[in-house]
Amino acid sequence: SAVISQKPSRDICQRGTSLTIQCQVDSQVTMMFWYRxxxxxxxxxxxxxxxxxxxxxxxGFVIDKFPISRPNLTFSTLTVSNMSPEDSSIYLCSVNPWDxxxxxxxxxxxxxxxx
Amino acid sequence: xxxVTQPEKLLSVFKGAPVELKCNYSYSGSPELFWYVQYSRQRxxxxxxxxxxxxxxxxxADLNKGETSFHLKKPFAQEEDSAMxxxxxxxxxxxxxxxxxxxxxxxx
Numbered sequence: 354s355a356v357i358s359q360k361p362s363r364d365i366c367q368r369g370t371s372l373t374i375q376c377q378v379d380s381q382v383t384m385m386f387w388y389r390x391x392x393x394x395x396x397x398x399x400x401x402x403x404x405x406x407x408x409x410x411x412x413g414f415v416i417d418k419f420p421i422s423r424p425n426l427t428f429s430t431l432t433v434s435n436m437s438p439e440d441s442s443i444y445l446c447s448v449n450p451w452d453x454x455x456x457x458x459x460x461x462x463x464x465x466x467x468x
Numbered sequence: 469x470x471x472v473t474q475p476e477k478l479l480s481v482f483k484g485a486p487v488e489l490k491c492n493y494s495y496s497g498s499p500e501l502f503w504y505v506q507y508s509r510q511r512x513x514x515x516x517x518x519x520x521x522x523x524x525x526x527x528x529a530d531l532n533k534g535e536t537s538f539h540l541k542k543p544f545a546q547e548e549d550s551a552m553x554x555x556x557x558x559x560x561x562x563x564x565x566x567x568x569x570x571x572x573x574x575x576x
Contacts, residue, residue: 396512
């Protein structure tokens with residue numbers, strides 16, 4: 354299966370600032386997915402990032418708040434903008450299974466705390 | 469509506485006891501279902517997928533379309549099975565919809 358490197362692993366940020374999370378895959382993949390896991394909650398899909406086109410956002414998530422880049426088939430970034438304490442969560446990237454051949458693979462996550 | 473329901477937040481058993489983690493889904497199409505596991509301080513990882521009909525670490529899960537269920541079972545729980553388990557549904561646009569998760573605690 355694919356290996357995903359995600360960084361930073363954790364960060365503590367001031368409200369009103371922005372944080373960019375990076376996700377690097379060791380194989381070329383068509384789609385990359387960004388998830389949020391709020392404390393005590395399940396995973397919620399934020400957006401799907403395709404190379405060469407704009408990301409597709411889920412209901413409740415907007416590009417101004419969570420801009421995404423996908424410059425090539427192995428890399429993506431998610432920015433959490435103008436942060437507030439409600440943005441404190443774990444953010445994870447995941448890759449499309451069919452490119453890899455078996456199951457979705459997840460990054461190790463970024464634990465974000467906004468103070 | 470597309471939804472995955474895991475009714476139990478916590479399931480506690482003793483080592484050697486049978487385990488069943490419940491998962492029900494709501495989906496109008498043909499479902500692709502997965503179980504994911506997250507051990508303490510580790511990343512989320514795939515445990516099994518229904519299409520493979522396999523047994524991983526002694527766990528099995530059978531898709532029951534009539535009951536719209538995909539329960540995870542293991543006949544004899546081990547302490548190392550203690551983890552968070554998520555049931556997930558893959559939609560026809562390749563999104564994964566997760567249940568709220570069940571924490572399995574296996575006591576010695």
